[in-house]
Amino acid sequence: MNILETKGLYHDFNxxxxxxxxxxxxxxxxxxxxxGPNGAGKTTLFNVITGTYAPSRGAVFxxxxxxxxxxxxxxxxxxxxxxxxxxxxxxRLTAFQNIRMGVLSRRGIRFNFFRKxxxxxxxxxxxxxxxxxxxxxxxxxxxxxxxxxxxxxxLEISMALATDxxxxxxxxxxxxxxxxxxxxxxxxxRKLTEGKTAVIIEHDMDVVFSLADHITVLHLGxxxxxxxxxxxxxxKAVKDAYLGEMEG
Amino acid sequence: xxxxxxxxxxxxxxxxxxxxxxLFGIYFTNVIxxxxxxxxxxxxxxxxxxxxxxxxxxxxxxxxxxxxxxALALTHIEGCPLLVALLFGFLGAVALALxxxxxxxxxxxxxxxxLHLAFSMLLYTLALKLRGITGGEDGIGGFPIxxxxxPGVVSVDMTDPLNFYxxxxxxxxxxxxxxxxLTKTPFGQIIVSVRDNDKRVDYMGFxxxxxxxxxxTLSCGFAGIAGSIYAMFQNLISAAxxxxxxxxxxxxxxxxxxxISFFGPIWGAVIFAVIEELTTRYTERVQLVEGLILIIVILxxxxxxxxxxAIVKGKLLGFTRGKGAGLIKGKWFGK
Ligand SMILES: Nc1ncnc2c1ncn2[C@@H]1O[C@H](COP(=O)(O)OP(=O)(O)OP(=O)(O)O)[C@@H](O)[C@H]1O
Ligand SMILES: [Mg+2]
Numbered sequence: 001m002n003i004l005e006t007k008g009l010y011h012d013f014n015x016x017x018x019x020x021x022x023x024x025x026x027x028x029x030x031x032x033x034x035x036g037p038n039g040a041g042k043t044t045l046f047n048v049i050t051g052t053y054a055p056s057r058g059a060v061f062x063x064x065x066x067x068x069x070x071x072x073x074x075x076x077x078x079x080x081x082x083x084x085x086x087x088x089x090x091x092r093l094t095a096f097q098n099i100r101m102g103v104l105s106r107r108g109i110r111f112n113f114f115r116k117x118x119x120x121x122x123x124x125x126x127x128x129x130x131x132x133x134x135x136x137x138x139x140x141x142x143x144x145x146x147x148x149x150x151x152x153x154x155l156e157i158s159m160a161l162a163t164d165x166x167x168x169x170x171x172x173x174x175x176x177x178x179x180x181x182x183x184x185x186x187x188x189x190r191k192l193t194e195g196k197t198a199v200i201i202e203h204d205m206d207v208v209f210s211l212a213d214h215i216t217v218l219h220l221g222x223x224x225x226x227x228x229x230x231x232x233x234x235x236k237a238v239k240d241a242y243l244g245e246m247e248g
Numbered sequence: 249x250x251x252x253x254x255x256x257x258x259x260x261x262x263x264x265x266x267x268x269x270x271l272f273g274i275y276f277t278n279v280i281x282x283x284x285x286x287x288x289x290x291x292x293x294x295x296x297x298x299x300x301x302x303x304x305x306x307x308x309x310x311x312x313x314x315x316x317x318x319a320l321a322l323t324h325i326e327g328c329p330l331l332v333a334l335l336f337g338f339l340g341a342v343a344l345a346l347x348x349x350x351x352x353x354x355x356x357x358x359x360x361x362x363l364h365l366a367f368s369m370l371l372y373t374l375a376l377k378l379r380g381i382t383g384g385e386d387g388i389g390g391f392p393i394x395x396x397x398x399p400g401v402v403s404v405d406m407t408d409p410l411n412f413y414x415x416x417x418x419x420x421x422x423x424x425x426x427x428x429x430l431t432k433t434p435f436g437q438i439i440v441s442v443r444d445n446d447k448r449v450d451y452m453g454f455x456x457x458x459x460x461x462x463x464x465t466l467s468c469g470f471a472g473i474a475g476s477i478y479a480m481f482q483n484l485i486s487a488a489x490x491x492x493x494x495x496x497x498x499x500x501x502x503x504x505x506x507x508i509s510f511f512g513p514i515w516g517a518v519i520f521a522v523i524e525e526l527t528t529r530y531t532e533r534v535q536l537v538e539g540l541i542l543i544i545v546i547l548x549x550x551x552x553x554x555x556x557x558a559i560v561k562g563k564l565l566g567f568t569r570g571k572g573a574g575l576i577k578g579k580w581f582g583k
Contacts, residue, residue, distance in 0.1 A: 082451055092444050101441055112435060
């Protein structure tokens, strides 16, 4: 079953057409990589799916429901998580508090005025467990802005997962990371997305081929090819448009 | 500080406040009540500025709304009980906030700040022009201050300054405690997240405009309580209470005391009360001194008095982690 699907999706910025008839199909449980050159419209596709803005035309289906134009908080409540290409955390809050926001959200604790959040032991325990899993427990009480780049990126990715979404959308999770950091992040992503559906925008082909079950190639705002990794690797059009230029 | 120490400090302050009239005489309670009124007003403001990242130039609107609502209730409702008059003050400010929140909750930054300036100028003019209701330039004064009464139990005369002192301090300190508690709740976490990164808050599953509308309304309600007590304390409310100068009081107090801490604005109110007490003995030019202090704080201690305390603590205890460390890195306003 396709847990996430777009049908005939178009998007333009003041008539500058960025997405053009995009029909994305993401199966439940797969790790789905989206690749494509700079400016292909990958982030815009994420923005349209996750509710940053509504598409100019077309529809988005999530868990069989039409969610076209639904706002981000609604998508999160329906079970979608998202991380950003450009790190976007709560910088003056600690790593712990950043993750806790996700835990609070998942538990539906929003307008609670009658209990101290620090006294909610189950929330604290769950948040600490996540911090340990992502190897950030040592930095628990550091403000997000004081984290090293690699750790900050880990936090960014983990915030998307702290709400325990069914589908997680990661926009270039390894952006700007060193080789070692990337290797570490790939293992982290593999671990955290176990049993979930993940859509991952990625430039690093090693990462793509080691993580993905399915690859969609976006080129000039439309889907050039979509299929399992070995098929994409052999695809002539993809080689010409993208892989060739990456490898050569 | 450990919990223990904090508890002791809080207890000592309460005891001092309780014994104050007996130690220093009733005249000097005026300073304390005024200071506490402004402390609550400034703290209510900091719920917006320091906690939610919303800069407003018109917070006195809600202080004034609280004052006028209480004054009107006491003037026109025969036998209006004390607590009902206070409730009117709170609700008056809340009503105004609810009226404005659909517009302002979607704004931030300078649009939010300037729109409040515009609204408060509008209200100021209305308060002057609608003489029939507001008493124009004279304001509303001389209304009866009812006793604090629980039927069949007690009736305490509130025209007695000593009794009023305890009543006002109980309401103001109680409100401060509620505001403090609010910042510790899950909702308190959401508002600081909005301050840091409202876009991401949406992506964590929370509604940003609604969150802003709620903290805005609560903040304004607290300002209304401050205004209500102010009106009863002075037995007068006039347009000056919602004017521009009045809007700048909590801004300046918050900056001088420190935006990053809940207690910063309280320190600000105390500092200004002390300065005013001291300078009026020598000169009429209180604002000159206040202006100079503000300049020094902005240039050298952008985190305010709390910043200085943190530095001193850091020096004494030899650490640079925690609040002090973050402060020195800078950037506490907006984004
Ligand atoms: N808010 C915007 N307003 C106007 N144009 C935009 C906006 N966002 C993106 N674009 C344009 O849309 C095109 C696609 O941008 P997008 O960010 O989706 O690409 P991308 O595939 O994510 O690229 P990259 O690999 O560099 O992240 C680019 O030409 C970009 O300049
Ligand atoms: Mg991008």
